[in-house]
Amino acid sequence: MLAPRLAVRFLSSSKGQTTLIAIGIAIAISVQVFVGTLIISLQSGLLNDTIGRSPHITITSADENITIGNWGNLVTTVKGVGGVTAVSVSVDSNAFAIKENRSEPVLIRGLDINNNDKIYRINSAIYQGVRPGKGQVLIGKDLQILLGSKTGDVLTVATAKGTRNNLTISGFYDLSVSNINMAWLITDLDTARSVFGYGDIITSIELRVKDPYTADSVAKKVTAALNDPHLKVVNWKDQNKALLSGLQAQSASSGLIQGFILVSVIITIASILAITVLQKSKQIGILKAMGIKDRDASLIFLFQGSLLGLIGSVLGIVLGVGLLVSFITFAKGSPLKLSIDYIFLFESWVIAMVSSTFAGLLPARRSAGLSPIEVIRNG
Amino acid sequence: MAEQDLSTVPSADKVIELRKVNKVYKGAVDTQVLADIEFTIERGTFNSLIGASGSGKSTLLNIIGTLDRPTSGKVIISGKDTAKLNKNQLAELRNRTIGFVFQFHYLLPEFTAMENVLIPYNIYGGNPTKEVLARADELFELMGIDKVKNNLSTKMSGGQQQRTAIARALINRPDIILADEPTGNLDSESTLNIYKIFREINKMYKTTFLIVTHDRRIAEEADRILEIKDGRIVMDLRR
Numbered sequence: 090m091l092a093p094r095l096a097v098r099f100l101s102s103s104k105g106q107t108t109l110i111a112i113g114i115a116i117a118i119s120v121q122v123f124v125g126t127l128i129i130s131l132q133s134g135l136l137n138d139t140i141g142r143s144p145h146i147t148i149t150s151a152d153e154n155i156t157i158g159n160w161g162n163l164v165t166t167v168k169g170v171g172g173v174t175a176v177s178v179s180v181d182s183n184a185f186a187i188k189e190n191r192s193e194p195v196l197i198r199g200l201d202i203n204n205n206d207k208i209y210r211i212n213s214a215i216y217q218g219v220r221p222g223k224g225q226v227l228i229g230k231d232l233q234i235l236l237g238s239k240t241g242d243v244l245t246v247a248t249a250k251g252t253r254n255n256l257t258i259s260g261f262y263d264l265s266v267s268n269i270n271m272a273w274l275i276t277d278l279d280t281a282r283s284v285f286g287y288g289d290i291i292t293s294i295e296l297r298v299k300d301p302y303t304a305d306s307v308a309k310k311v312t313a314a315l316n317d318p319h320l321k322v323v324n325w326k327d328q329n330k331a332l333l334s335g336l337q338a339q340s341a342s343s344g345l346i347q348g349f350i351l352v353s354v355i356i357t358i359a360s361i362l363a364i365t366v367l368q369k370s371k372q373i374g375i376l377k378a379m380g381i382k383d384r385d386a387s388l389i390f391l392f393q394g395s396l397l398g399l400i401g402s403v404l405g406i407v408l409g410v411g412l413l414v415s416f417i418t419f420a421k422g423s424p425l426k427l428s429i430d431y432i433f434l435f436e437s438w439v440i441a442m443v444s445s446t447f448a449g450l451l452p453a454r455r456s457a458g459l460s461p462i463e464v465i466r467n468g
Numbered sequence: 469m470a471e472q473d474l475s476t477v478p479s480a481d482k483v484i485e486l487r488k489v490n491k492v493y494k495g496a497v498d499t500q501v502l503a504d505i506e507f508t509i510e511r512g513t514f515n516s517l518i519g520a521s522g523s524g525k526s527t528l529l530n531i532i533g534t535l536d537r538p539t540s541g542k543v544i545i546s547g548k549d550t551a552k553l554n555k556n557q558l559a560e561l562r563n564r565t566i567g568f569v570f571q572f573h574y575l576l577p578e579f580t581a582m583e584n585v586l587i588p589y590n591i592y593g594g595n596p597t598k599e600v601l602a603r604a605d606e607l608f609e610l611m612g613i614d615k616v617k618n619n620l621s622t623k624m625s626g627g628q629q630q631r632t633a634i635a636r637a638l639i640n641r642p643d644i645i646l647a648d649e650p651t652g653n654l655d656s657e658s659t660l661n662i663y664k665i666f667r668e669i670n671k672m673y674k675t676t677f678l679i680v681t682h683d684r685r686i687a688e689e690a691d692r693i694l695e696i697k698d699g700r701i702v703m704d705l706r707r
Binding site: 376462466 | 563587
């Protein structure tokens, strides 16, 4: 093939110009990789903070009586729904925690923490003490500070029905959300049941799904599988509309920035190649006189575009990853956790390659349209 | 003016055939550059085309070389009616049948002399075979420039560059060499050398030559001299 050979030779014969273009493309692509990764990390960090330790889908009773009986079958049904990765049940109810003369409103959460910790990952959030056993309870960091509790202290909980129970504090957790740390008293299922005088019931089934963004469609499938008007299925997307639209706006602005960077890459390559067509018009003219076809004459510039894209994008990705690595190294204390997404890097590379080849189209057309007679007549 | 009888030439021997070729440049005022040009050139002959500048001789050469199309009339090259060929077929015809030598060498400055000579072969043949490489070597020797064949084309003298351009025109063993003032930029010694080489090639390979020049001394070396004036053939002299 003559066209790629000519493309390589044309590029290598003007090394200074080629290097400058490649650096220009590389800088643009590195910025694109850096900004893209920053936004992706920001998004996943935000998403993790919001729903990292919470269910994606919650099934509760739709009736006034908030309890769900016969829950074993329901759990089996829900586990069979595609996309569901974890299922857990809980017994929740409001109460007051009383210590000396203070009384704080709390939510007693009876969880299956010994068997199923995939949703709240409570075990990893315990910073002092151990998991609660029968008659024991975990309290959050904020409530601990407020009450000045230690492990082994006895906490009295009063229910709306007027019953009082004494629970021993087995430890303390920190779920990084002040409201939760303040309000949740975490215990096992049986303790929660006995506090509220319940039988073998639960109050909710909580699920996590593989891709959090599909929670709404999985929730629909769950509703269909359960097929029970007495049950209510809600997903995190419905509960966090403001966050979701924030994330979407962020994605859109990130896309916009990356789009503009690509457009500038395309314009740079296209304009430089257009000048190259002018510079090389004599050569193209004589090649046409010697019988090169218009298609091959235009291929020279498509190849040049993709070659520049290849050099520029590989350099750019290396530079971008370098920037990210130095950012990760030097900003260790930053709450933003950057992680390099290899799929995103590959996508960036493919898009850069396609764009630069596309950028060669206009000059390629010019080259195809060049008439040898013009070149020869004008010397 | 010696009019030739077209019918007496067997068609297989007609390598170039022009019938009532006109070229008009449209503009505010139409300019007729060529008017009813009609002649044939036989295979293996050595011809010169003379005329003052602006007489239309370069336009005629470009039309014969299929770089330009006539406004009306027929141009038949090696038996093929060029009006019936599309752009790609014309490109192929040029590559296989015609070798061009211009006043300026138009070598690709990014390539060596050898690479430049092989380009017409590369266009359709891909990588050169041993036979083609041997042919290229032979041409370099014939041109007397085999010492500089691996030089970049910019690192040669004007005479060497023009000889490289001639070798390039010959690499595909074309039927026809069309040369437009091929020695216009060279001194008289180089000029004489180039014509000697042209004659040799003409004898060795039976290549047909049509050389445009304004230098009468050179033209007179040809077997046949065609003179063009104001777009018309005014003299057709065979010797």
